[in-house]
Amino acid sequence: MRTVVSERGRLASVSLTLLDWRRRTQAMYAAVRRSPDPQDAWLGWRAARDRLFRTHPDTPLLEPAAHRELPFAPYDPALRFVAPVLPAEPATHAVPVSEGTVQLTRVGRVELPVGSLDLWWLGGYAGGLFVPFADATNRDTTYGGGRYLIDTVKGADLGGDSDGLLLDFNFAYHPSCRYNPRWSCPLAPAGNRLDVPIVAGEQL
Template sequence: MPQLQLVDWRREVQELYADVRRRAQDDPREAWLAFRIRRDALFRTHPQSPLDAQQRAQITGLPYFRYDAAYRVMGTLQSTSGPDRSVALPEGVLTMSPIAEVTFALAGQRCTLTMFWLAGYGGGLFLPFGDLTNGHETYGGGRYLYDTIKGADLGAQEMSVPLDFNFAYNPSCAYNDRWICPLTPPENRLPVAVHAGEKAFQHE
C-alpha cells in the first residue's frame, strides 16, 4: 500500500536524522559518513525513493563533495515576517511563511537565509538555499538543509540553528521530472560557492 510505504519512508528519514544529531555531538564527520551510507541504501531499495525503478537499479551511491568542517557553522535566529509564498503541488497548494532570518559567517562573508514555516498538518521548518555552484556542480534549483515535516532536522533550537552544509541535499525534482518541489527563493541565494553536501545528480 503506497500510503504505508510513505509512512515507513518518513519514519526511516526521521530515524536517520535522529542518528545524525546523536553522532554529530562527538564527531560530525563520522555522523556524515553514516548518513551517506544509510541514505544511499534508502534511495537504492525503498519503494518511496525519489528515484524510479530503473534509477534505483543503476545507482551505486549519491554524489557528494568531500566533508569539510569549514562548512559546519552556527546560525543566529532573528524573528521576521513577510508575505507568504504559495507553491502549487499535485496534492494542493503549499504555503511558505517567513518566520526567521538566519545569520552566519561562511567563506569569510556574512550571510543571511530566510527560514520558512510550511503550513499543513502540524507544520514544519523549511530552509532551502542556493549558492554559486548551482547549475553546474550542484542542482540549479538549489538544495535543502531543513524540511522537518519530512524528517530533515539537524537540531534547530529557539535562538540558534546548526548549519552543516555537508548535509545539504537535493529536492526530489532533481532526480526525476515526476516530482514538483518548492525551489530556493531569490533572497536565499548565497553569494559564495558551497562546495559541500550533495552534488548534481547525473541522469543516465
C-alpha cells in the same frame, strides 16, 4: 504497500511505504543528532541515505538497481554553523507543487559567514521548518533549482541548542524533483539565494 481509505465519502490514496520512508529519514537524522562527531555522523547519514535510495519502493530514482552512491563533495567543517535565529519581517510565499500550492511563512532568519538565509514554516497540517537554498554552484555542479538544508516535515533536522540552529551545508541534499519529473518541489525563494559557491553537500 498502498491502500485506499474512505474519508467523508471521498477516496484518498494512502501510502504506507511513504510512512516508512519518513520514519527511516527521521531515524537517520536522529542518529546524526546523537553522534558526538559531525564527520562520522555525516558518513553514517550518507550510507543510510544511499541504502534508502537503492532499496526503498518510494525512491525518487528512476533506476534504483543501478544506484551505487549519491555524489557528495568532501566534508568541510568550515561549512558547519550554529546560528542564532533572528527576527525577520513577516512574509508569505505561495510555492506551486503538483497538488496546487504550498504556503510558506517566514518565521526568522540566520546570518552566516556565507550569507543570510530566511527560515520558513510550511503551511498545512502540522507544518514544519523549511530551509532551502540556492548558491553559485547551481546548474554547474549542483541541481539548478537548489538544495535543502532543513525540512522537518520529513524529519530532516540536524538540531541545535540554546545558542541557535545547527546548519551544516555538508548535509545539503537535492530535492526529489532533481531525480524524477513526477515530483514537484518547493524551491528557494529570493531570501534563500547565496551569492557564493557552497562546495559541500550533494553534487550532480
